[in-house]
Amino acid sequence: MIKIYGTENSRAMRPIWTAEEMGIDYELIMMPFPPRVFMKEYLDINILGTIPYLIDGDIKMTESVAMTQYLVEKYGPTDLRVMPDEKDYPSYLNWLYHSDATLTFPQTVVLRYKFQEPGVADAAVEGYSRWFVSRLKLLERELEHKEYLCCDRFTIADICVSYAINLAGSLGIEQAYKPNIKRWTDQLFDRPSFIKSRSYKYEEN
Numbered sequence: 308m309i310k311i312y313g314t315e316n317s318r319a320m321r322p323i324w325t326a327e328e329m330g331i332d333y334e335l336i337m338m339p340f341p342p343r344v345f346m347k348e349y350l351d352i353n354i355l356g357t358i359p360y361l362i363d364g365d366i367k368m369t370e371s372v373a374m375t376q377y378l379v380e381k382y383g384p385t386d387l388r389v390m391p392d393e394k395d396y397p398s399y400l401n402w403l404y405h406s407d408a409t410l411t412f413p414q415t416v417v418l419r420y421k422f423q424e425p426g427v428a429d430a431a432v433e434g435y436s437r438w439f440v441s442r443l444k445l446l447e448r449e450l451e452h453k454e455y456l457c458c459d460r461f462t463i464a465d466i467c468v469s470y471a472i473n474l475a476g477s478l479g480i481e482q483a484y485k486p487n488i489k490r491w492t493d494q495l496f497d498r499p500s501f502i503k504s505r506s507y508k509y510e511e512n
């Protein structure tokens with residue numbers, strides 16, 4: 308069975324949400340955050356200590372967006388996937404990469420210096436928060452007349468990109484909730500599979 312290692316409210320939500328939407332069986336191992344500090348034995352499983360980590364037989368993956376793509380491609384068919392012959396396929400790929408390379412990247416700096424090492428680099432918290440918000444221009448414009456990012460249907464592009472907005476909420480970057488983004492996330496975050504993916508907690512034995 309597929310194993311997913313996660314922590315609360317982390318990027319693990321992307322593969323968990325995808326698996327829940329698809330009804331895939333998986334085993335979830337929830338850990339304290341950050342596991343490299345609070346569960347050092349995790350480094351024997353994932354040398355990077357990052358979350359999420361997915362194991363499927365011999366397959367081992369460390370990238371949350373790639374995991375969602377793997378799940379829809381390996382365990383489909385599913386409407387969550389956009390096929391290469393669909394008109395929005397290039398846009399779908401662009402949003403998948405955009406979700407991490409452009410959006411969550413500045414957020415990781417905010418997370419580190421606002422919560423993990425507070426007081427060390429306040430200017431970075433301020434600067435990278437602003438940088439993140441300015442990078443939302445493209446998303447806000449794209450959603451002007453759209454319910455979903457691609458193909459007029461819910462896909463993993465919505466899952467991967469909206470995670471950055473969910474994270475912005477946890478980081479206290481309220482300016483992320485621009486009108487179109489808010490309308491879009493209001494309906495996405497109402498989906499039972501999203502609510503379930505957020506509900507998993509680490510419980511100490």
Ligand SMILES: N[C@@H](CCC(=O)N[C@@H](CS)C(=O)NCC(=O)O)C(=O)O
Pocket residue numbers: 317318319341342343356357358359369370371372407
């Ligand atoms: N690009 C990777 C990034 C993984 C990553 O950095 N995850 C964060 C949590 S959302 C993490 O593991 N932080 C804890 C640490 O670096 O120790 C992905 O999308 O899965």
